[in-house]
Amino acid sequence: MVRNKKILLIIIAILALIPIITKSKAVLNAVILLLIFATLGEAWNLITGFAGQTSFGHAAFFGIGAYTSAVLYYRYGITPWIGLILGGIIAAAVAAIMSYPCFKLKGHYFAVATLAVAEIIKQIFVSWKYVEGATGISIPIIPRSSDFIKRLFYLQFNEKTPWVYICLVMFTAVIILCSYLENSKMGYYLKAIRESHEVAESIGINPTNYKLYTMLISAFISAICGSIYAQYILYIDPFMMFSLDVSMKIVLLTVLGGVGNVFGPIIGASIFIPLSEFTRIKLGGSGTGVDLMIYGLLIILITCYQPKGVIGIVQKLAERSKKANIGGEGKIEATSGN
């Protein structure tokens, strides 16, 4: 527990220092996206890593969050802060409606169902006039001269640094919540449900309820990420928000970072977001798709040669150094403990 707290503090400190060290827009942009997707990864990790229900539809909650705050601001000038909370609530409500009938499905059937829900929501948004349908919403920009308080109130900033800190606060709050949950009754119950439904039921756990609570939390967090993302890039449309690619991106960085581990998403995001940003900046822009081609190739290589995720390497290294430190005794401990 204590060691984990240290790791967390180090990660946060490094990320907090980046805007002080560099003003490079590309770097800060990568950090912001990294934090947003790491937070999304944490949300997904709750339902898939801990509760064992694979979701391919988290883009739905992400999109609902983005649209709620964007529409409220675009139509009525309501501050995105309210939209952010309301978006979370709406996403959680949608999660509740879709989860209850879906939770009796097992494995792949559940995964395909979440994918179907996300696709249906996308279709609805594409043809919904009120949210500007397929054209998408450009978020109205407040005058450049506005003071910081007003900018904070409308969540629009001239430079990227405030965004880094807003995202960092969001990420920190979420990771603390997740590690708290992991070590609480809920975390134990979710792990039991993931391993065996029957055991869970036999010791008095109601699997449906616990999965539902998890889904609500997960959807709420994802929606907040969506609102932040929409305010950050100032333009959203249904295809970019609700696409399977967004859902898969979340799956990708969490699985390759280390699924079922609170540090997995941040590790995965720290590798994959800068990587995709780098290939996009260096190779994209020509519209030839060569950046995504290389990105795809890298995913293949990593999955083929490091199938246990990056956290697998970290754990292996940690174990090795532990063995080296303690010597023979440590070896016995490591073999009996694993």
Added chain:
Amino acid sequence: MKPLLEIKNITMKFGSLVANEDVSFTIHENEIVSLIGPNGAGKTTLFNCITGFYKPYCGNVIFDGKDITGMAPHKICRLGVTRTFQIVKTLNEMTVKENVMTGAFLHTNNRKKAEEIAEEILDITGLTPKKDVLGANLTIADRKRVEIARALATNPRILMLDECMAGLNQTEIKDVMSLCLKLKEKGLSLLIVEHIMEAIMPISDNIVVLNAGKKITEGPPQEVVNNEEVIKAYLGERYHAKSKKS
């Protein structure tokens, strides 16, 4: 003694296959009842009917005066009826202590409290030296013990053990036997499904014999072993006839 768990005329069918037919018996408070019978007699099915994993076709299960027939398993557990599984289902990705803690969380939300309960249970079941071993790395005997410990952690009034001695060696069986008696001393009732006669004879207050889904007899251990029906069911008609002749 007050009746704690009453099984009344339970019948369970899978399609046209009748797994339990009109089975009735009662477990009183602070009593060890064993359920025996040849393979396929319907013992595990009956377990599943009692604990809510199956909804019986007809009949009732009454626990402490309350009808619990067909209730969800987790609700039945919360009332105080907890079972183990014949095919052990240790939570492999958790340590022994975490396995037990998961059970202990039933009556507390506090992690510290759950840990205390778990420590106590680990002590009773003799698992303390192995508390940090992952479920996946345990031997079969330890897995069965974790299974019992996890169920015990839910603080049941009646503990239902499904073949918790099968596959164990003599010493390990003795351990489980003394554990059962220890639990009885603590005021628990036990319902045990078992094949190993020498293990359950000395500890049972009452034995219920199932054959082909039906209850053929019930009574104190000594009575049951001398019952002709039981010998027939266990050893077959021919052997029974032969043993009578000689």
Added chain:
Amino acid sequence: MIIEQIIANGILMGFIYALVSVGLSLTWGVMDIINFAHGEFLMLSMYTAFWMFSILAVDPLIALPVCTLLIFILGVLTYFGIIRRVINAPGLTALLATFGLSMFLKNLAQFLWTPNFRYINNSIVSGKTIEIGNIVIGMPQIVAAAASIIMTVAIMIFIDKTRTGKAIQATALNKNTAQLMGINTKKIYAITFGISGACVGVAGALMSTFFPIYPAAGALYSVLAFVSVALGGFGNIKGALFGGLIIGLAEALGGYMFGTQFKYAIVFLIYLIVIQVRPKGLFGW
């Protein structure tokens, strides 16, 4: 449009979906791997047909065996290059590998051949129609549906009757037991992936005569195939066949009744409804 016409169109499209789904169902059922690149295999087959047509002036129907063989080989290579390494990896890793492959192939196509839409306008079947009563059906669709039926039936017979087919079934049920019975499961996996590719190889060549060809052409069919396989029940070829048909019909009727923009929403909705009644798909157990 009259209702008979819509149903006819839906069924014809359904047979093509069925073929794509049968391919996906094979790898999914036998190896428990969701192949995200399935749609990209389809897209590559369409491009193969297109280039054979525009460079060598070979009609897509004649190019069909070439497309099939090429994608079969691609499937086998995918197994040996990627799947073999990830098949025993935990959880979703294998799925991500195929997702990476899908991304790679889609963008490779874009890199090589630009994102422009391409069409094959004057194949043998183009522009011809058949009238049955008051239903008018395009020749390309009829040929495609007919060939899809033939291919689907051929695969079902192959799985059911041949030694290799039985070995595939055994491997799907229990890999270890199959191995103990002397089945070379690696070979079976490679063949399965190849056949799965051959399915979309056939489908792609046929579809190239009446669908635009572009790098993202396959993506939609991947998703539809996921749904139709789940609708039918995993690992069940008959299920995939009916799943495909239902989806074809749902798309056509849903589009007619609620507007074409909702046709896929209807398809997904039908999945969600069916799965409530049959949580393991129509033919699942």
